[in-house]
Amino acid sequence: MTAQILDGKQLAQQIRTELKQKITLTQASPELAVIIVGNDPASEIYVRSKEKACQEVGIKVETFRLTSDISAEELNELIDLLNNSSAVNGILVQLPLPRHLNPQEILTRIKPEKDVDGFHPLNTGLIIQKQPSAFIPCTPKGILRLIHTVKQDLSGLNAVVIGRSQVVGLPVSHLLLNENCTVTIAHSKTKNLSEICKKADILIASVGKPEFVTEDFIKPDAIIIDVGINRTNDGIKGDVKYNEASEKASYITPVPGGVGPMTIAMLLENTYEAFLKQNRS
Numbered sequence: 623m624t625a626q627i628l629d630g631k632q633l634a635q636q637i638r639t640e641l642k643q644k645i646t647l648t649q650a651s652p653e654l655a656v657i658i659v660g661n662d663p664a665s666e667i668y669v670r671s672k673e674k675a676c677q678e679v680g681i682k683v684e685t686f687r688l689t690s691d692i693s694a695e696e697l698n699e700l701i702d703l704l705n706n707s708s709a710v711n712g713i714l715v716q717l718p719l720p721r722h723l724n725p726q727e728i729l730t731r732i733k734p735e736k737d738v739d740g741f742h743p744l745n746t747g748l749i750i751q752k753q754p755s756a757f758i759p760c761t762p763k764g765i766l767r768l769i770h771t772v773k774q775d776l777s778g779l780n781a782v783v784i785g786r787s788q789v790v791g792l793p794v795s796h797l798l799l800n801e802n803c804t805v806t807i808a809h810s811k812t813k814n815l816s817e818i819c820k821k822a823d824i825l826i827a828s829v830g831k832p833e834f835v836t837e838d839f840i841k842p843d844a845i846i847i848d849v850g851i852n853r854t855n856d857g858i859k860g861d862v863k864y865n866e867a868s869e870k871a872s873y874i875t876p877v878p879g880g881v882g883p884m885t886i887a888m889l890l891e892n893t894y895e896a897f898l899k900q901n902r903s
């Protein structure tokens with residue numbers, strides 16, 4: 623049987639429409655500051671999609687385009703300025719940063735209550751402690767939202783996450799653990815990867831290698847979440863060999879149109895939440 627598609631594009635559109643309606647009713651507009659350093663073409667594309675999505679729902683967005691030779695001190699000065707601006711509700715530093723800038727140091731400079739990407743160590747800690755006040759990183763949050771459209775109770779399921787990045791692999795593993803999944807985090811040093819993946823009721827592929835996950839990784843009726851966006855000569859490919867996987871899985875996210883649009887929708891949601899929290903006092 624062929625898997626059903628987990629349509630991230632459609633769900634993201636629904637979330638954006640609802641957010642737009644809520645923002646129309648607010649007195650002021652939420653505002654997001656985006657910082658992009660250097661001219662990585664993929665980052666440029668992502669930032670433009672984020673800007674467009676913000677504008678569509680009524681979030682003001684100001685983008686700071688900085689040259690790749692900017693120093694950590696100068697970048698931190700800009701972050702301090704935005705931290706202290708009452709007009710700015712959310713701050714996002716697009717990753718990756720040029721090599722001379724330490725991303726952990728830069729991301730830690732952002733005020734946790736404006737950290738709409740959820741990358742500040744305080745927000746990481748709040749997730750581990752299951753505190754509802756945490757900002758949850760956008761891609762992991764979008765993945766959970768998609769899974770919940772087809773399965774509410776994840777308790778006791780085997781979840782395997784391939785990839786241990788700070789942006790996706792680690793936070794999504796914590797979210798699944800918080801939902802009582804039995805979580806295995808696999809990575810480049812993992813032995814017998816396909817055997818491990820074959821036990822997964824939920825398989826999250828965040829590898830960065832086109833069509834890395836093949837049919838022999840997949841348990842029948844598994845839920846497959848493909849985080850990959852790999853540019854190849856044959857166009858954009860996910861981390862999962864879609865045709866093979868969809869023959870075995872029960873649900874699968876397409877690439878494009880699966881996780882990607884959800885990441886942006888969750889950024890909008892986090893920015894709106896930041897705005898509400900900052901205006902609640």
Ligand code: GUN
Binds near residue numbers: 716717
């Ligand atoms: N680079 C790749 N994914 C992301 C993300 O979710 N946020 C930021 N800031 N940079 C990224």
